[in-house]
Amino acid sequence: MDFAILLVTVLPVALRVMVPIALAAIGEVFAERAGVVNIGLEGILVISAFFAVVGADAFGSPWAGLVAGVLAGLGVGLLHALLSIYLKGDQIISGVGINLLGLGLVGFGAVVLWGSRSFQVPNALWVPGIPVPWGSVSPLVIVTVLAAPFTWWLLHKTAFGLRVKAVGENPEAADVVGVPVERVRLLAVLYGAALAGLGGAALSLDWTHTILNTLPAGRGFIALAAVVFSKLNPLLALFGGFLFGYFDALAIQLASAGGAGEEGQIPYQFVRMIPYLATLIVVAGAIGRARFPQAIAQPYRRE
Amino acid sequence: MSARLGGLRVLLEVGVALLLGLALGAVLMALWGYDPWKAYQALFQGALGDRFGIANTLSRATPLILTGLTFAVGVRAGLFNIGAQGQMILGALVAVLIGGLLDLPPGLHLPVTVLGAMLAGALWSLPAAFLKLTRGVHEVISTIMLNWIAYWFTGYVVIAYLSQGRRSLQVDPTARFPLIMAGSDLSYALLLSVLLAGLVYWALWHHVAGYELRAAGLNPEAARYGGVRPNRSLVWAFLLGGLAAGGAGAVEVLGRLPFAITNDLSNLGTLGFDGIAVALVGRNHPLGILLSAVFFGALAAGRTMMGYRAGVPFDMIQIVQGVIILAIAAPEMWRIARLRPRRARTPAAAGPAGTGTEGTEGGEGGERERERRQA
Numbered sequence: 001m002d003f004a005i006l007l008v009t010v011l012p013v014a015l016r017v018m019v020p021i022a023l024a025a026i027g028e029v030f031a032e033r034a035g036v037v038n039i040g041l042e043g044i045l046v047i048s049a050f051f052a053v054v055g056a057d058a059f060g061s062p063w064a065g066l067v068a069g070v071l072a073g074l075g076v077g078l079l080h081a082l083l084s085i086y087l088k089g090d091q092i093i094s095g096v097g098i099n100l101l102g103l104g105l106v107g108f109g110a111v112v113l114w115g116s117r118s119f120q121v122p123n124a125l126w127v128p129g130i131p132v133p134w135g136s137v138s139p140l141v142i143v144t145v146l147a148a149p150f151t152w153w154l155l156h157k158t159a160f161g162l163r164v165k166a167v168g169e170n171p172e173a174a175d176v177v178g179v180p181v182e183r184v185r186l187l188a189v190l191y192g193a194a195l196a197g198l199g200g201a202a203l204s205l206d207w208t209h210t211i212l213n214t215l216p217a218g219r220g221f222i223a224l225a226a227v228v229f230s231k232l233n234p235l236l237a238l239f240g241g242f243l244f245g246y247f248d249a250l251a252i253q254l255a256s257a258g259g260a261g262e263e264g265q266i267p268y269q270f271v272r273m274i275p276y277l278a279t280l281i282v283v284a285g286a287i288g289r290a291r292f293p294q295a296i297a298q299p300y301r302r303e
Numbered sequence: 304m305s306a307r308l309g310g311l312r313v314l315l316e317v318g319v320a321l322l323l324g325l326a327l328g329a330v331l332m333a334l335w336g337y338d339p340w341k342a343y344q345a346l347f348q349g350a351l352g353d354r355f356g357i358a359n360t361l362s363r364a365t366p367l368i369l370t371g372l373t374f375a376v377g378v379r380a381g382l383f384n385i386g387a388q389g390q391m392i393l394g395a396l397v398a399v400l401i402g403g404l405l406d407l408p409p410g411l412h413l414p415v416t417v418l419g420a421m422l423a424g425a426l427w428s429l430p431a432a433f434l435k436l437t438r439g440v441h442e443v444i445s446t447i448m449l450n451w452i453a454y455w456f457t458g459y460v461v462i463a464y465l466s467q468g469r470r471s472l473q474v475d476p477t478a479r480f481p482l483i484m485a486g487s488d489l490s491y492a493l494l495l496s497v498l499l500a501g502l503v504y505w506a507l508w509h510h511v512a513g514y515e516l517r518a519a520g521l522n523p524e525a526a527r528y529g530g531v532r533p534n535r536s537l538v539w540a541f542l543l544g545g546l547a548a549g550g551a552g553a554v555e556v557l558g559r560l561p562f563a564i565t566n567d568l569s570n571l572g573t574l575g576f577d578g579i580a581v582a583l584v585g586r587n588h589p590l591g592i593l594l595s596a597v598f599f600g601a602l603a604a605g606r607t608m609m610g611y612r613a614g615v616p617f618d619m620i621q622i623v624q625g626v627i628i629l630a631i632a633a634p635e636m637w638r639i640a641r642l643r644p645r646r647a648r649t650p651a652a653a654g655p656a657g658t659g660t661e662g663t664e665g666g667e668g669g670e671r672e673r674e675r676r677q678a
Contacts, residue, residue, distance in 0.1 A: 039443055079629070089633030092383055092443075096579055097628030103573075104621030111616040112335050213618070221447040228444065269459035276448040280430075283445070284438040 006253060014242065014249035015141045016207050020045055020199035020216070021248070022144050022241025024223035026151050027195030029230060029237045033155060034188030035168035035295040037091045038080055040098030041196055042220025046213060048072040048200030050106040053211045054113070056125040065125060066140075066201045073197015074190055076102075081189040085182050088299035099220070107213035118212035127206040140202045147195060148238035155234065164188050168293030171300040181300050196223075218276065219248075225279045229286050232293075240282075247278035316634045317584055321598070324627035328619055342613035349608025350601035358487035362559055364600025366391070368496040369551035370578025371596055372503050373544035375587035377442075379507060380540030381520035381533075386431055386446030387548040388575025389453030390424035394552025395564055395571055396457045397423040399465060402474030402557060412477040417495070417553045424549020425542045427453060432541040436534055450575070454568065461564050470563040470570075480558045492558035497593065499547060504589040506543070516540055548575060577603075580624045583631050599624070 024041045031038055038044075048069040055068025076098055083089040110117055129136030155161040163184045166174040171181045203219075204211045226240030251274040254266070329339035350360045370387040377384030398420040407415055430449055434440035465471035480490035507513035518526040519533035520540075526533055551574055556562065561570060581599050585591030602624070606617040 083629060083633040087633035091632075093583060093632035094629060096385070096583075097625050097632055099625075100576070100580070100621055100628060101625030104618045104623075104625055107618030108331070108616050108622060111618065218447055218451050221444060225444045225448075228441065267459050267463065269455040269462075272455045273452050276451040280434070280440075280445060280448045283440050284434050 006250075010246070010249050010253045012135065013253060014246040016138055016245075017249040017252070018242045018245030019138070019140050019144045019202040019206065021219050021223045021226060021244050022238050023147060023199030023202070024196040024220060025226035025230065025237040025241050026144075026147050026234045027192030027199075028223060028227045029192075029232050029234050030151055030155065030164065030195075031189045031192035032227060032296060033168045033232055033293060034164045034185045035171065035293050035298065035300075036081070036084060036185055036189050037095070037297045038077075038098075038189065038192065039092055039095030039221075039224060040076065040080060040102075041095075041223050042216050042218070043095075043098035043100070043102030044073050044076045044193055044196040045200040045203060045216040045220045046102040046106050047076055048197035049204035049215055050109055050200075050211055052201035053119065053121055053125070053204050054109075056121070056205055060124070062125050062127045062205050065205045066127070066198065069201025069205075070194050070197040073193045073195070073200060076197075077190045077193020080193070081186045084299060085185045085189070088301060091297050091299075103213050105213075106211070106215075110212060118210060121205060121209040121211065125205060126209055127202070138202075138206050140198070140206050143198070144241075145238065148234045151234035160184075160187075165293070167300070168295055171295050175300070175302060181302075185300075196220075199223075222248075222275065222279050225283045228283055231286075231291065243282065244275060244279060248275040251275055313586055316631070317586070317595075320584070320627045320630035323630045324623040324625075327626045328623040331622060332613075332615060332619065337613055337615050342609050342615045342619075345612035346602070346605035346609045348605070348612075350605030354484070355487055356604060358484045358489035359604040360597060360601045361493055362488040362490070362600070363603040364596040365490075365493045365496045365558060366551035366555045366574045367577055367581045367596040367599050367603075368500055368592055369547040369554065370575050371581030371585060371592040372500060372547040372578075372589065373551075373575075374579050374582035375585070375589070375592060376503060376507070376516075376540050376544045376547070378582065378587045379520050380516045380536050381523065382537065382540055383441075383443050384428075384431070384446060384541065384544050385443060385576070385579060386428060386449055387544065387551070387578045388573065389446070389450035390427045390545045390548035391552040391555075391575040392450075392453045392457050392568065392571055393427050394420035394424040394549030395556045396460060396552070397549070398478075398553040398556040399461075399471050399474060399564055402478030403465070403472045403563075406475075407477065409477040412475065413480065413557065416474070416478045416557060417550065420553035420556075421546045421549040424547070424552065425545035428541040428545030428548075432538050436537065457564070458566075458568055461568070462566055465564075466566060467563075470561050470565045473562045474557055478557055479562060480554070488559040490554075490558040492554035495550070495554060496596075499550060500589040500593055503543065503547070507589075512536075512539060548578075551575070551578070577624070580628055583628055 024045060028038060028041060051072035052065040052069030056062050056065025080094055080098060083094045084091040107117065110119055127138060127140060129138055155164065163174065163179050166179055167181045167184045175181050203215060208215060222244050223241070226237055226244055229240040230236035251271050254271045255268045332339040332342055348356065350356050370391055373387040374384060398416050401419045402412070402416040427449060431442050431445040434445045435442055461471045480492040483489045483491055483493065507517060515526065515531040516536040516539055518529065518531050519536040523533040552571065555571060555574060556564065564571065577599060581592055581595050584598065585595035602620045606620045609615050610617050
């Protein structure tokens, strides 16, 4: 296949691949603005991807699956919030625990429910595309594109957004003027986790149509890279998500374009490295360092 | 607080975390219709039931000690280095290359192979160090990306150049660790791991460079004021961690069957990531890591028996590990009861006079918390 043509034809795929990364990144921008880091995005993605399939299977509808995915994301977000906000735990360690829990829970659940480590989602449960003149577009792509400006608006144009930024920058001062620091942080974490949950649901029901415990394959961490790249701007997080999604999609298309692994072709293992290499390069090249909120990753204690 | 009381509290916290992990695992098993009692009995039998079980436990603990050290040294220097997985994989690859392709005299083959694997791990830690120092890239992001690159690279080399059926070629007998116990998987690789743990202890607590490393980890600004170069300490922490992780790949490949890497890299598993749990439970101290590696080694050794006798999928062990880490993340979990009345206090009661010092006190609390966690 001509490489130049591939670069263009990969675009629609890239949009779909972007969804989990971008949604997780946009949500994480919001949570980090409130001072809470969640490196458990990878775990949220896989847990919500799993429960999305379970929900869709139980109710026979992909929409129920999406709701289940969001609820699963909220559940994990609640756990992270409880540990890191209310119990003043270490956010990074909590995130590692969530990632490990995700690996185990989904591996265990898949074997218990379907008797196999991976499960193919039947066609009837796929999220249907919205027909457009040039084919069809996933509704989740539209939601993702809208989530970025909405989050930006929430953060910069509403009283709630102001409170979120206040508890991230200076929780003591916010507390003095009567902002309930812990509750605002909780809501910000839940918002981020819900978006990541929707991203996880998209991962299994809308894109890969499969579920196994290593399904995100590092995309939760790529989303974290997109957060750094965005300098905590939701609009740039969307762009970052698209950028990483593009490289991801390119790798997938190249690997499945046939010929990979044959004489004279790039081995598919090297193709599979592309998203990770691209992430390293983009994050290293991001101009200027991101400025994170003052109180990031620090629990707030009132004494 | 006296040191002894602090030690007791650490033990209590870790104990509560381990129990919570096992208890929630039991609840989950019961929910899905498995018999938790039977499962844990089988786990115990498989891990510690007879001398072969114990040998298997120690054999499983051998690489975990090393990947645990990787994470712990990072934490001591203020890093969250989760790159052990990729460094371990490359260490294993180099161990197969030197151990399987190079013809060296017995007595020399093994040490050269181990050293090569360790250097490979150290080499793979350098990009993360470089990106952090020059570009400010957080090591959580860079190390995960490097892990995946190492995974696909090793998968390629194994399949394209080393494959013999479902695994790579085996390392020569001259490059294998001699067995401690015949008929088991327990080899003298254990001795190497324990020695390296001792070496890390000596380096961190009885050598100037280690003192500087820990000082930089506790407070880089203060350390710099005191004449420490935090950047240099950081590179040392990455390198030391990489050496240990590369060694973990070596002991896994040179110390037990299949003395090779399987095509899907499955015999290397998640040894690197498991090291995070090992280090956290071991409180990032070499001695604690030795003990906690035996605990996690027992889980790994017993899970086969658990699956065989009670039919429980081995992923259960990862759930237990995850819960343990979550419990460790919030060391105050067992003090929920004591936290509650404090939160009930109204802002008005605190008064404006009290608020003036809130900021600094909160900050100190955080600092103390950090120190305690590392101690």
